[in-house]
Amino acid sequence: MLQAVVTPTSLGDLRKALKLAPKATLVAGGTLVMPIINEGAHGISTLVSLSKLGIDAVSFKKGIATIGAAAPIAELARHSELKFLSAVIDSIGSPTLRNMATVGGNLFAYGDLAVCLVALDATAIVVNAKSKRSAPVEEIIKKGVKAGELVTHVSFAIPKPGTFKYAKASRRALNSASIVTVAAIIPLVKGMVADCRIALGGVAAKPVRAKSVEKLLNAKLFDEKTVRAAAAAAAKEIAPFTDAYASAWYRARVTPVHICRALLGDAAGKS
């Protein structure tokens, strides 16, 4: 049963709190942890809240966005520099949930924003009791953080206009979990794809890079034929699962469809 809830106001306080309760569970927006707390019999004795640590700011410098891990997702919508993410933000939970759910929470829940961060080649800033390091978000997702570490910020270069692509397939139009999420950066040089990054969510336990799709696109003319052929290669990258929303078969079956839609727009192939 829960014995304490601590709300540190500085990283120093946080370190002290974690020293006293090394097995404490971190909570930020509460959307992931509190349902477990409310269900009871969870074995959690200390909650440490990240909400007042002061890691909830969004800032921009020389085309680089730096976002505090405790920033509510709704906060992202307030910055014109992040307008390219508006469809992403809109696709995550509801406005009420977005007032609570945080960037860091989405990262570790392997949510749609995490998929975008992989596509954006974002960097995570990680602190522990003594030091600070940075690591690609992609790596953090793959390997997790070490005991005692905390992701405080993520940062990424704002993509060139028109290069960021996103599509999410879900069972409801709004506030619905992902069946397939596609996020991509597709830079074009004279109509040719130059070093693209494509990330997929909902089709494996964690967000994955669709490297074989990227390979088939790079240095190719960006047209429907190329994209369709490349999208089919995604099958190699995914490890789809079955849940209440869709079966593994369905996820695999429609993954190329949604890659095409993300990259080409909904009108793809309408003839």
Place this chain on the structure above:
Amino acid sequence: MKGSVVSITLNGVERETLVAPGTTLLNLLREHQSLTGTRRGCDQGSCGSCTVLVDGKAKLACLIPVETIAGSRVETVENLALNNELHPLQQAFVEGFATQCGFCTSGMIMAAKGLLSVNPRPSRADVIRAISGNVCRCTGYESIVDAILAAAAGMGKPLKKSA
């Protein structure tokens, strides 16, 4: 297990409450402050029935450990009909037949209030988005969306008083 005293400005009045660790805002409202208008539909953040405003923003009371919002302002549905005058949202829900069982109503109204405070002239799509985390099992949502739009249109000028 040690309790702590948490101070929250609740519907305009500062209230100090002794709570057990991890007490949710929903439990504080319902069990400690007898503000039962905020409903418990899931305790998971999945139904929206407990939507309240925390520092002006719509949030789910069931997901908030009160220790983490000490010093905040919380507004619940009980704060809307002051001086026996229904708030325009409430009036629009009544006139628009936007309630059936009534269990989701408080949350719907508070989510709508959160929307209107930042976007007083919302589009239909804005309203739909604002209540997309609130489950209604009775109405099919249409009347609720209509009522919120009617309230937004009528705010600032008094709505027709029904008999």
Place this chain on the structure above:
Amino acid sequence: METIDTSFFTEERAGSFNTVGTSTERADARGHVTGRTQFYEDVSFPNTLHLKMVRSTKHHALIKKLDVAPAMKVPGVVRVLTWKDVPNNWYTILKLIGVGPDDEPVLAEDRVRFIGEQICAVLAETPQAAAEGAKRVKVVYEELPPVFDVEEAMTSKPFTNHGSNYYIYEGHNCRRIRFGDVETAFKQADHILECRYNSAPIEHAPTETTGCVVKPEGNGRYTIYSNTQALYFTLDNTALILGVQFNKLRMIGGTVGGGFGGKVDVIVEPIATLGAMLTNRPVKYAYSRAEEMQVSSPRAAERFYIKDGIMKDGRIFARKITLYVDAGAYCRHSTYGTTKAAAHMPGPYTIPNVHVDAYCVYTNRTPSSAMRGFGVTIADFALESQMDQIARLLKMDPIEFRLKNAYRDGDMKAHRKEVEGAALVEVLQAAAKQSGQKLSSEFLAMSSYGWGSANGKA
């Protein structure tokens, strides 16, 4: 908002009223919008104990050992109720209208028959202590093979304690409807169309979960604040289960956060009342959302086989229906729903030869029960999908095809009740009109007043 097309049945509907027919403001609307409406959970009493149920984690298993001692060690846990505490542990909800046998235990005894079945109830000072206590109760199972398919269940080894995996209707293994002679009619029919239809269980998903608070009044009486859809059903069953006089119990309710049939079962009240009796303290038992979703009775999954004999002119001549209703592990209201389904056949059409076998079948899943459209909703999906297939087979307009077969006043239904007050013809005409579809004069002239009679329009 609401349009009433008064051009249908104009004479019959004539009348002058003061308040009937008026869109009066809802009596409860102001309470709802101000949050003042009082639902059962809005009452609270000092010293209330919270009840958390220990549930089966197996589809079908023998309980080899039940150890509640570890739960009692959790600070705040006051008592654990097991089947031995329940005076009349076996019951069935429809006992009050003469339906038997008692097929369901309030708390499981030597075995469990579905995941989520109630095994024992932990009563504690806080919901947290109750949950912790429930987690620590030790149940040792010996698993038995479960059955999940309704047709397989018909012939598999019975797991119920009444000898068959289906309900016996007065000596028959199904509820029967026999009208005309379908087999002879099939031989005479121009076309035969057969199809299977089925559904998965559906949850009522009311926004307010099922629950109650029971308060001992100190005078030997207990007040049950509940969101049941049927107060007396609950009161009477609770008294029977607990072996107390009916007048020891008082139910207060009437304001419910959505029901849809999901709050007709009598699950939470008997055990919460028992807890209140044995501890002399108020007891609250509210389903969590997860319990509401998976443990409360859903709408039954159903499987239909429909075989139709159809004549070239578009008349359905014979309809044979075999229906399997997946009751889950216990009967609850399913026997009644199955009969209701049988009575609904063959749909709102006049068909001279009808044969229905409706089976109420037990499987090792959450017992199903009543839900909005009980016995009818899934049947309508099957029947009307079938009607569409026939219309396509005959290359007829789907509305005209239905008009040709729609029942009229004076027709005899398959369960031998004469039709009166029919209006299928008119809703088809009204929907066609509303959608802009022009019906030919032959179909516009049709009426529920009878075959070949002038229609009910002014």
Place this chain on the structure above:
Amino acid sequence: MAKLKGRGVAAVNYPTGMNLGGDPSQALIHATTTGSFVVTLSSVDLGQGLKTVIAQIAAETLGIPYDSVMIDTADTDTGPHCMGTFASRGTHRIGNAVIMAAREAREVMLNVAATELEVDAADLVTDGKGRIHVNGAPDKGIGVLDVALAAHFKHGNTISGRGIFLKPKSTPVPETGEMDPDSCQAHACTIAEVEVDDETGVVRVLKLTNGYEVGRAMNPALAHQQIVGGAWMGISHALYETTEPYYPDRAHGPLDFSEYLMPGPADLAEMESVIIERPASNGPYGAKGIGEMTANSPIPAIANAIFDACGVRVTSLPITPEKVLRGLDALQAVNPV
């Protein structure tokens, strides 16, 4: 990719009440000293509006304003028996019980008024606004308030009434299924228009056009609520809902409102509904039960529209994108484009 459009029809009937054990409900009515009327029940309002509609029925029969009626439900210490709120029985059964009780109370009220006015009770009418007067002579009248006061304090009369509606038990004949299970039938027809995404199997319901026959709409706005909410549930059942997504496999049962799928406010269909009324001979002012029926016709109408759109006949509910897509794939395999 193409969005394939289709149209489907379905028509249904629905029984009011379901009676296999006798199906009664009772009501008690009494006047307060000041001419309000209390209807005492043990009936449950699930949100369908029982408390409103029953008050309307009581006011209509008593001949008094709607505002003068109070519904007192539901406490088994005071409220007389009610079978419960299910089987589309509430308005019909309780409405009938209330009419019976209200007639009895009205008779007492008119008798007291007749005594006060020194006229024959048979000559009195109510104006529905709180006054009782001699038919044709609105001036020769008395307020309900004064009648109630007189009944209590002068005459020692209780203005009250008792009502019950009972549909007696019908036992099916085991061999043939002959039975009389219900009181009347309501009717509905839905024409559904859908759009099927041929690459994903996703179905969008564009529009439902509905005709509903309800006996008589006691409160058209509340009938409309049942229609719109019920049709929404129909869409939900058709395309989304189940506790066992891979039935009869028990795995992956949803535990919350995220996993338990229902259309949200952004997934609604345009809806156009028309009500027609054929009053039931045994219904209160002709009302039939409609609460359950409203969910039924949209389901097959949507299934039929999907077939019309893309040639896939899905015969199992819910009609998930996966089932549609597997159907499209099967068609493609047989008939490659």
